[in-house]
Structure formats: C-alpha cells, structure tokens
Amino acid sequence: MKALFLNCTLKGDETRSHTEGLIRDMIPHLDRLGVDSEIVRVVDYKVAFGVTEDEGAGDEWPVIFEKVKAAEIVVIGTPLWLGEKSSVATQVIERLYGGSGLKNEKGQAIYYNKVGGVVVTGNEDGAKHACASILYGLSHIGFTVPPNVDTYWVGEAGPGASYLDAGRDNAFTKSHAKTMAYNLYHFAKMLKKTPIPAEGNTMR
Amino acid sequence: MKALFLNCTLKGDETRSHTEGLIRDMIPHLDRLGVDSEIVRVVDYKVAFGVTEDEGAGDEWPVIFEKVKAAEIVVIGTPLWLGEKSSVATQVIERLYGGSGLKNEKGQAIYYNKVGGVVVTGNEDGAKHACASILYGLSHIGFTVPPNVDTYWVGEAGPGASYLDAGRDNAFTKSHAKTMAYNLYHFAKMLKKTPIPAEGNTMR
Amino acid sequence: MKALFLNCTLKGDETRSHTEGLIRDMIPHLDRLGVDSEIVRVVDYKVAFGVTEDEGAGDEWPVIFEKVKAAEIVVIGTPLWLGEKSSVATQVIERLYGGSGLKNEKGQAIYYNKVGGVVVTGNEDGAKHACASILYGLSHIGFTVPPNVDTYWVGEAGPGASYLDAGRDNAFTKSHAKTMAYNLYHFAKMLKKTPIPAEGNTMR
Amino acid sequence: MKALFLNCTLKGDETRSHTEGLIRDMIPHLDRLGVDSEIVRVVDYKVAFGVTEDEGAGDEWPVIFEKVKAAEIVVIGTPLWLGEKSSVATQVIERLYGGSGLKNEKGQAIYYNKVGGVVVTGNEDGAKHACASILYGLSHIGFTVPPNVDTYWVGEAGPGASYLDAGRDNAFTKSHAKTMAYNLYHFAKMLKKTPIPAEGNTMR
Numbered sequence: 001m002k003a004l005f006l007n008c009t010l011k012g013d014e015t016r017s018h019t020e021g022l023i024r025d026m027i028p029h030l031d032r033l034g035v036d037s038e039i040v041r042v043v044d045y046k047v048a049f050g051v052t053e054d055e056g057a058g059d060e061w062p063v064i065f066e067k068v069k070a071a072e073i074v075v076i077g078t079p080l081w082l083g084e085k086s087s088v089a090t091q092v093i094e095r096l097y098g099g100s101g102l103k104n105e106k107g108q109a110i111y112y113n114k115v116g117g118v119v120v121t122g123n124e125d126g127a128k129h130a131c132a133s134i135l136y137g138l139s140h141i142g143f144t145v146p147p148n149v150d151t152y153w154v155g156e157a158g159p160g161a162s163y164l165d166a167g168r169d170n171a172f173t174k175s176h177a178k179t180m181a182y183n184l185y186h187f188a189k190m191l192k193k194t195p196i197p198a199e200g201n202t203m204r
Numbered sequence: 205m206k207a208l209f210l211n212c213t214l215k216g217d218e219t220r221s222h223t224e225g226l227i228r229d230m231i232p233h234l235d236r237l238g239v240d241s242e243i244v245r246v247v248d249y250k251v252a253f254g255v256t257e258d259e260g261a262g263d264e265w266p267v268i269f270e271k272v273k274a275a276e277i278v279v280i281g282t283p284l285w286l287g288e289k290s291s292v293a294t295q296v297i298e299r300l301y302g303g304s305g306l307k308n309e310k311g312q313a314i315y316y317n318k319v320g321g322v323v324v325t326g327n328e329d330g331a332k333h334a335c336a337s338i339l340y341g342l343s344h345i346g347f348t349v350p351p352n353v354d355t356y357w358v359g360e361a362g363p364g365a366s367y368l369d370a371g372r373d374n375a376f377t378k379s380h381a382k383t384m385a386y387n388l389y390h391f392a393k394m395l396k397k398t399p400i401p402a403e404g405n406t407m408r
Numbered sequence: 409m410k411a412l413f414l415n416c417t418l419k420g421d422e423t424r425s426h427t428e429g430l431i432r433d434m435i436p437h438l439d440r441l442g443v444d445s446e447i448v449r450v451v452d453y454k455v456a457f458g459v460t461e462d463e464g465a466g467d468e469w470p471v472i473f474e475k476v477k478a479a480e481i482v483v484i485g486t487p488l489w490l491g492e493k494s495s496v497a498t499q500v501i502e503r504l505y506g507g508s509g510l511k512n513e514k515g516q517a518i519y520y521n522k523v524g525g526v527v528v529t530g531n532e533d534g535a536k537h538a539c540a541s542i543l544y545g546l547s548h549i550g551f552t553v554p555p556n557v558d559t560y561w562v563g564e565a566g567p568g569a570s571y572l573d574a575g576r577d578n579a580f581t582k583s584h585a586k587t588m589a590y591n592l593y594h595f596a597k598m599l600k601k602t603p604i605p606a607e608g609n610t611m612r
Numbered sequence: 613m614k615a616l617f618l619n620c621t622l623k624g625d626e627t628r629s630h631t632e633g634l635i636r637d638m639i640p641h642l643d644r645l646g647v648d649s650e651i652v653r654v655v656d657y658k659v660a661f662g663v664t665e666d667e668g669a670g671d672e673w674p675v676i677f678e679k680v681k682a683a684e685i686v687v688i689g690t691p692l693w694l695g696e697k698s699s700v701a702t703q704v705i706e707r708l709y710g711g712s713g714l715k716n717e718k719g720q721a722i723y724y725n726k727v728g729g730v731v732v733t734g735n736e737d738g739a740k741h742a743c744a745s746i747l748y749g750l751s752h753i754g755f756t757v758p759p760n761v762d763t764y765w766v767g768e769a770g771p772g773a774s775y776l777d778a779g780r781d782n783a784f785t786k787s788h789a790k791t792m793a794y795n796l797y798h799f800a801k802m803l804k805k806t807p808i809p810a811e812g813n814t815m816r
Contacts, residue, residue, distance in 0.1 A: 557751070
C-alpha cells in the first residue's frame with residue numbers, strides 16, 4: 001500500500017520545511033502498518049498553471065500525477081500564509097481537479113477508492129480553514145475522507161516559532177497524527193477489499 | 205438503515221423551504237435502496253445555544269440528538285445567506301460537536317461508522333464554501349465523508365428565483381443528488397459490515 | 409461618537425466571556441479617543457431567526473438594531489467553535505443583512521458611513537477565517553473596513569486555556585487592539601466630516 | 613489617480629480571460645472619473661513562490677510590486693476553480709504580504725492610504741468566498757476596503773458558459789461594477805486629501 005504526501009511548501013528542497021517535519025513525524029505510524037510513504041516537494045517540479053492533467057511542453061505535473069494514480073492514500077501538506085493554504089496547495093488542487101474527468105475501469109472518477117487527508121503547519125492560525133478547503137476539494141473529485149484525517153500544528157496568535165522548533169511535543173498534534181495514519185490505512189484497506197460499488201456514481 | 209436530514213432553514217414549518225425541496229428530491233433514491241429517511245426542521249425545536257449534548261431546562265436538542273445517534277446517515281441541509289451556511293446550521297454543528305467526547309462501546313467517538321453529507325440551496329453563490337465547512341466539521345468529529353456527498357443548487361449571480369421555482373430541472377444538481385444518495389448508502393452499508401477497527405483511533 | 413460591540417458568545421450574561429474580555433481590553437483605547445462604547449451580549453436578547461429587520465412578535469432584534477443605527481462604529485465579537493464564528497455571530501450577520509435594503513436620506517444603504525470591525529477569541533485556530541467572513545459580510549452590506557480592524561487571540565493547537573486566562577499579555581493581540589481602536593476612530597471621524605458622496609452608490 | 617488590476621487568471625495572454633472581461637467592463641466607469649487603469653496578467657510574469665518582496669534571481673514580482681506601490685487603487689481579479697480563488701491569486705496575496713513589513717514615510721505599512729477591491733468570475737459558485745478571502749488579506753496588510761468593492765459573476769450550479777458569453781447583461785453584476793468603481797474612487801480621493809493619521813497605527 002502506497003501513501004503519497006504532496007508537500008506544498010513554498011520553499012525549495014534546500015530549505016527546511018516545517019510541513020515536511022510534521023509529515024515525517026506521521027510516517028513512522030504508516031511504516032508500522034506496512035504502508036510505503038513517499039514525500040514529493042511540489043515546488044521542486046515545474047508545475048504549470050492550469051486545470052488539465054497535462055499542460056504540455058515543460059509541464060512536470062504529469063510526473064507527480066503518475067504517483068497520485070499509483071497511490072491508495074494521498075495527503076496534501078501545506079503551510080499557512082495569511083490564514084490560507086499555500087498557492088502551491090491551491091495549484092495542486094487545481095491540477096488534481098484537472099484529472100477529475102478521467103475514469104477508472106468501472107466508469108467512476110479515477111480518485112474513487114483512494115483515501116485523502118491533510119497536514120498543516122503554520123506559526124499561527126488558519127489550519128482548520130485550510131483543512132476544510134483541501135478535504136472538500138478532495139471529496140468533491142472522488143476521494144474518500146475518513147474521520148479525523150486532518151493533522152495540524154499552529155502556535156499562539158502572532159509571530160513566533162514554527163513546528164520543528166516549537167510544536168513536536170504538542171500532545172494534540174501527536175495524537176491526531178497517529179489517528180490520521182490509522183484511519184487512512186483502515187479505509188484504504190477496506191476500499192481495497194470492498195471497492196465502492198459502481199452503482200449510481202459512474203460518469204456520464 | 206436510517207438517514208436523518210437536519211434541515212437548517214431559518215423558516216418555521218408553516219413555510220415552504222427550498223432546502224427541504226432538494227432533500228425531498230433526493231429521498232426517492234434512498235427509498236429505492238431501502239433506506240428510511242426522516243427530515244427534521246431544526247428551527248421547529250427550541251435548541252439552546254451551547255456546546256454540550258444537553259444544555260438543560262428547555263433545551264430540545266436532546267430530542268434531535270437521539271435521532272442522530274439512531275441514524276447511520278446524517279445529512280445537514282442549509283440555505284445560504286451572504287454566501288454562508290445558516291446560523292441554524294452553525295448551531296447544529298456546535299451541538300454535534302458538543303457530543304464529540306462521547307464514546308461508542310469500542311472507545312471511539314460515537315460518530316464513528318456514521319456517514320455524513322450536505323445539501324445546500326441558495327438563490328446564488330456560496331454552496332461550495334458551506335459544503336466545505338459542514339463536511340469538515342462532520343469529519344473532524346468522527347463522521348466518514350464518502351466521495352461526492354455534496355449536493356447543491358444556486359442560481360446565477362444576483363437576486364433571483366430559488367430551487368423549487370427554478371432549480372428542479374438542473375441536470376448537475378439531479379446527478380449529484382443521485383450519486384450522493386448512492387455513496388451515502390454504499391458507505392453506510394460497508395461500515396455496518398466492516399466497522400472501522402478500534403486501532404489508533406480510540407479516545408483517551 | 410458611539411461604538412457598539414455585539415458580543416456573540418454562546419453564553420448568557422451570568423457567565424464569563426473571553427470575547428468580552430478582549431473587547432474590554434480594547435475599550436480603554438476608545439475611551440481615550442472620546443468614543444462611547446457599549447457592549448451588547450446578543451444571546452441575552454430573544455433574537456428571532458430570519459433575514460428581515462423585524463421578525464415580529466417576540467423578536468428582540470429591533471432593540472439591538474436601533475443601537476446599530478445610532479452607532480458610527482460597529483464591532484462583531486465572536487468565539488470560535490470548530491474553527492468557525494459562532495451561530496450567534498452568523499445570526500447577527502443575517503439580521504444586519506435583513507436591514508441592508510433600508511436607505512439613508514441620500515439613498516445609500518443605511519450602513520454607509522459606518523465603520524466595521526471584528527474581535528475573535530478561541531482557545532485555538534480559526535480567527536482569520538472568522539474575521540474574513542465577518543468583515544466581508546459587513547463590507548458587502550455597506551460598512552467601511554479600515555485597515556487592521558481584526559483583533560484576535562487564539563492559543564496553540566489543541567485544547568487549552570482561553571483569552572482571559574492565557575492571552576492578555578500577548579503583544580501581537582495588544583498591538584492589534586490598539587491599532588484597531590485608532591483606525592476605527594480615524595475612519596469614523598473622517599466619514600463624519602466627509603461622508604461618502606452619493607454618486608454611483610445609491611439604491612435603485 | 614492610478615488603478616492597478618492584477619488579473620490572476622491561469623491562462624497566458626494569448627487566451628481570452630473572462631475575468632479580464634469583467635475588469636474591462638468596469639474600467640469605463642473609472643475612465644469617466646479620471647482614473648488611469650492598468651491591467652497586469654500576473655501569469656505572464658515569472659513570479660517566484662515566496663513571502664518576501666523580492667525572491668532574487670529571475671523573480672519578476674518586483675516589476676509588479678513597483679506598479680502596486682505607484683497605484684492608489686489595487687484590485688485583485690480571479691477566476692474560480694473548485695469554489696476557490698486561483699493559485700495565482702493566492703500567490704499574489706502571499707507576495708503582497710511579503711511587502712507588509714515595509715513602511716511609508718510616517719511609519720505605517722506602505723499599503724496605508726491605498727484602497728483595495730476584488731473582481732471574480734466563474735462559471736458557477738464560489739465568488740463570495742473568494743471575495744472574503746481576498747478583501748480580508750488586503751485589509752489585514754493595510755489596504756482600506758470601502759463598502760461594496762466586490763464585483764462578481766457566476767452562473768447557475770453546474771458546468772456552463774462563462775462571463776463573456778453569458779454574464780455581460782447581468783444587472784446585478786453591472787450595478788456592482790459601477791458602485792465598486794465609484795467607491796474605490798471616492799475613498800482613494802478622500803485618503804489623498806485626508807491621509808490616515810499616523811496615530812496608533814505605526815509599525816514598531
């Protein structure tokens with residue numbers, strides 16, 4: 001079973017990402033459950049703006065999209081700026097949406113039987129709003145959203161330290177990370193064994 | 205199998221509700237699948253403001269809450285005002301949240317193995333935002349959100365006719381209502397047969 | 409000059425409100441500027457659900473609405489539940505919207521030349537989302553939104569202490585409270601001296 | 613007086629943009645008021661991801677940022693995808709935020725005395741949510757938000773035609789475009805004559 005984490009930090013791979021930090025603190029739970037995890041730092045790819053699955057010359061989204069197709073679990077990780085998910089996370093949702101017209105062999109959207117989740121870090125405020133937006137986007141295009149698959153850390157109001165420096169001991173965040181890992185796994189396993197029947201949900 | 209629709213219109217039961225109209229257009233799909241549907245117009249109950257499962261003297265939320273506990277499927281229906289879900293819908297989320305500390309026999313939140321969805325009508329704009337907020341609230345407290353369980357109708361920008369007068373023939377809304385009914389049913393059935401394992405997700 | 413604070417806590421007046429605490433920490437700034445401040449705890453009034461300025465028998469919104477009409481500055485204060493403004497705050501926006509068709513003597517919406525702001529407290533996360541929703545609602549019906557009129561306090565992710573117990577020394581929140589008070593005052597004074605010209609913005 | 617429209621379409625300049633269409637339908641009102649309008653299609657610049665005012669080598673944001681500094685009126689225009697503002701609009705807010713620590717000669721944020729607004733087009737649903745997010749972002753970093761500076765067009769729920777093909781005759785949108793143009797002008801003029809006093813709002 002494969003879990004793909006799309007880290008939507010604004011920072012390139014030479015830079016420490018707090019969102020990646022929280023993702024890395026979740027992965028050991030998935031390891032124990034036998035799930036293979038991969039992290040993609042989206043900003044390291046040349047992803048074109050657009051709402052198709054392939055925007056043509058120079059667009060590297062198709063490389064990421066192949067990983068999405070191969071994964072049973074897809075998690076969007078995002079930092080917060082002005083209380084909102086990052087522009088990169090917004091772009092990832094746009095590009096995933098661009099593939100929402102593709103069908104699986106039963107005629108359902110290709111995201112059917114995939115499970116989605118979200119990880120958010122910020123130095124303060126905005127996590128639940130980002131989670132709501134991202135989980136809704138995933139659900140609307142065909143992902144299943146198990147209970148409690150939103151894990152986040154934010155600090156007290158105002159400027160301050162970020163996750164790796166101040167949040168790793170937060171009991172709430174740690175507990176959510178664990179529950180999220182288990183519920184992603186439980187549902188991915190359930191949907192592998194019992195895929196969503198192709199009744200009432202196939203595409204025209 | 206029971207589906208409970210909490211209609212969060214601002215209007216009392218003597219008044220036509222467009223949100224109820226869309227709910228009623230979805231119910232025949234559930235009927236065919238053998239699901240018993242009940243609609244509760246929340247504003248007809250004296251629901252106290254608060255965030256517990258019972259606010260005491262005069263609070264009629266406990267009557268509704270018993271119906272929530274008995275249902276496998278819970279759908280929030282809401283109109284839109286200024287692009288937002290209604291105050292009654294906000295209150296329902298607050299009260300459902302008030303029960304989120306209660307456990308089932310396995311130690312999970314009592315909303316585990318229940319399936320949630322959302323129905324929205326407005327004369328214009330705001331549906332997706334209301335859906336995101338409501339589905340996130342449900343997911344965060346333990347409901348499962350299957351794919352495509354948001355059904356809405358809104359008209360063109362600006363004042364205009366509402367669902368029962370202008371929206372019943374909308375192919376997009378009709379198709380979503382059908383898919384939503386089926387996916388609520390598929391997941392409720394799946395979770396009845398294979399409840400979410402109590403591993404990694406029980407309450408402290 | 410009058411400032412009206414509509415405290416949208418879910419708790420009745422016998423109970424300590426953290427949102428009122430933050431409001432009370434802002435008022436000394438307004439006192440110094442010669443502004444008279446009044447706090448209304450909305451839940452202590454029997455406000456009917458609806459979207460008119462007067463829902464008839466038993467509706468106590470008209471009492472509050474008279475205070476709104478008499479104030480140059482209107483601030484919505486709200487707690488956070490599940491990352492959202494309270495149901496009472498949602499109801500207040502609905503009722504203010506219900507008066508948005510009324511005109512001043514120049515034919516503009518009656519909220520023209522009034523200045524709006526927002527105060528939010530929560531034990532964690534959701535403030536900016538609540539601020540965005542409330543300020544947009546106010547702006548859309550005719551209020552002016554000066555820069556930096558959103559003051560909030562939230563704690564670190566997860567359960568924890570609330571404003572009066574943990575937030576009163578937060579430098580960011582204190583600084584925002586001061587700036588907000590001054591900017592509300594500056595704009596109310598400016599609009600008193602130079603009302604918005606009735607060109608291009610009168611109601612049909 | 614200068615108005616800068618930042619068109620955050622995902623499409624390059626060879627392609628028809630419905631958002632630009634609505635912007636162009638607003639500009640004649642500003643022309644009549646003697647305001648010079650400029651439209652920048654942000655995607656035609658190589659804007660780096662980040663939250664500073666200059667991300668260094670190859671970043672073309674500084675070109676746009678100079679235009680922002682020179683304008684009294686700044687309007688963000690955005691399409692909608694999955695009910696959200698575009699990734700480009702999110703990026704523009706991030707980059708504007710990156711300049712929020714810069715001061716004017718009085719020690720206020722450089723966005724003080726600038727007036728902000730928003731234009732949204734989509735084939736359906738999401739406009740008010742995008743407006744709320746964008747206007748809040750602008751207000752939080754120092755822009756003034758006059759009443760009624762949100763103009764949008766969206767069609768009925770579901771796939772369908774876009775603004776230039778179906779929305780140009782919408783009376784609500786036309787009326788909002790006019791009011792928005794006038795209120796942006798009225799406030800820009802007022803703030804030119806009476807800048808916001810540097811009391812209580814200077815940066816530390």
